[in-house]
Amino acid sequence: MSILDEKKRVAIVGQSGGPTVAINASLAGVIGEARKAGFSKVYGMVNGISGFLEGRTVDLFDRFPGEKSLDDLAHTPSMYLGSCRHKLPEVSDTAFYKDLVDKLNKLGVTDFFYIGGNDSMDTVAKLSAYGEQSTCPIRFIGIPKTIDNDLLGTDHTPGFGSAARVVSECMRNISFDARSYNLQSVTIVEIMGRDAGWLAAASALAGERPGLSVFEIGNAPDLIYLCEIPFDIDSYIEDVKDVLKKKKTVLVAVSEGIHDKDGVFIDEAGSEHKTDAFGHTVHSGVGKVLEGITADRLGIKVRSVELSVLQRCLAPLSSPVDLYEARNCGRVAINMAMTGETGIMIGMDRTSNSPYQISYAPQPIEDIPNKVKTVPLEWIDTKHHGVTEEMMDYLRPLVG
């Protein structure tokens, strides 16, 4: 491809789905590499595809004139461009897609990049499918991002390593806090993950640096429950009692998405019919629900902590490896577009664990959406309240 051809290339990029601390790093990767590759313009969609359809775009070369400004962007959490949750219609709705492509053509867009998780890859897959059937020459490329680590086609997702680091750091420091008093207590930490337990599993890393204390410490957390295994309240209470035979303070990590053998979420079961004294409905997370159950059954001090949005936004605890890889995913997306790829998501392959090495490879976009990569059952210990050494080996390099 000649320099002249490349000068005519115009990219557009959007961010979609839930925020992470790494998604702006991918955006910075796209902008910086597009400039190097000779793109004449990079548009940003404000609030993703939804904002684009309303005509809301910005000029990103203009806003980020040099590497310094891109470094600042890469270290800003959440989405610079804003997000959306917008499901595109089926590809059979050709009128919709023709209109959308007309809007892209009006801006002279040759390359479309979309950074996000499962739903965002659904957007890229539909656009790619329409592009193929209509022989539209625009390249459509997905860049992965989700703290949940539940995307197929990649060893792990940008955003996960940082969230995993927040979870393990918080868990580590909560464990110091929990053992201050000389009394029996249970501390339950609720961790994000409705469909996959990757983040809750990352809490196990907290036990690797036990820190200084006059007390016997042991692992932190003592018990980890992932949503891949049906949760049984009676077994859980027995597990807690077993730990209490050996030590006074029990630390429990739990995926928000744990559910019973019939698939009923524990938090939903516990939140029914609940209103406060003002008559307002209150939704309690699974941590609060388990707190009530544990306190009533065991009659000891119980506290629950919901890490909440801090897991996905606490930039000072981000993983350097995660930010580095997220930025690379943006760069690789541009480079793959330059070689003519379309209808792909950038995936990461782990080629070695020690030393940790990954390579970037295109993944067919149609294989990605509407599926969930859950934790392999063989990485959960046989007692169903912890993780195996294989899981630890997988996690360690990602938190940096």
Place this chain on the structure above:
Amino acid sequence: MSILDEKKRVAIVGQSGGPTVAINASLAGVIGEARKAGFSKVYGMVNGISGFLEGRTVDLFDRFPGEKSLDDLAHTPSMYLGSCRHKLPEVSDTAFYKDLVDKLNKLGVTDFFYIGGNDSMDTVAKLSAYGEQSTCPIRFIGIPKTIDNDLLGTDHTPGFGSAARVVSECMRNISFDARSYNLQSVTIVEIMGRDAGWLAAASALAGERPGLSVFEIGNAPDLIYLCEIPFDIDSYIEDVKDVLKKKKTVLVAVSEGIHDKDGVFIDEAGSEHKTDAFGHTVHSGVGKVLEGITADRLGIKVRSVELSVLQRCLAPLSSPVDLYEARNCGRVAINMAMTGETGIMIGMDRTSNSPYQISYAPQPIEDIPNKVKTVPLEWIDTKHHGVTEEMMDYLRPLVG
């Protein structure tokens, strides 16, 4: 005092009350300075005065043989020695105090140090009073510690600066998260402080580094409610509506201890009669209670985040100034004991704000306990939902 006299000096030190990230720094200061000053031994009370009464002590020179180990201790959050919440009887119970002093004499203790907040200073005050009336020669010295910053006799308390930094960093990053979507929303962040609003006030620091976004950002948080001012739900809803006229996402910081004009805590009012579907009582914090009210009144997306124990334990976000001063408070306590002081708490005086400078001074211990230093009303803005520039000047140097 001759070297010989000093060789006979034996210290005992305890930690009490709620954990902070800085309380081990004070302990490290006591141990290191006692070694320099020629103390022959430093005992640690395990679980404070309560553990001491049960005969649980450790040899701290033995456990921390050099400066490197003390540096590690100073950077470990929560209490190395464990804590207690144990109220001593009135000083008129001379039998109790005679027994306690006998136990100290058996160890040869000449100097007693206790690191903690209001209740811990009550312990030191009672021991000092007994010591004075019984002409017991042991020196009793309090070292301040509380994230709540509500102790009299000191410009601020060790532990507060770090907690304030956690609050402002979390608030800053939550503000990035909250503005991702193109829809009206309210995010309520519940911050520790039952009796004083210092920590909630520290959330105002988040607005000083707004960060990168394609959107108009404005201050974060938009509204701050401290427990010093009676909270009125109707006024609060009007305040939120006013912000929504100017921007889509409203960020609210609130002290856990806000209460109505009759002194009824908002969280208690909202938590009455509330049980979940399993029949267990659920205590909701003020954030959850306000979340329900706000969603019902305004019909828009509302989320609440409880920073919970992370405020007092998240060591990676600790304030370097805070850790430095906390360690100095431990050192100064030893030095003041060497000059014969007793019946005091180590206080910090701010001698200059720019450059920030403090000096350490003894404060009569009897002036400290059972009182609360609240936020001066003139540091709260006239609309009662923010803080003044004076408050910001006070806070800035403390977070480091």
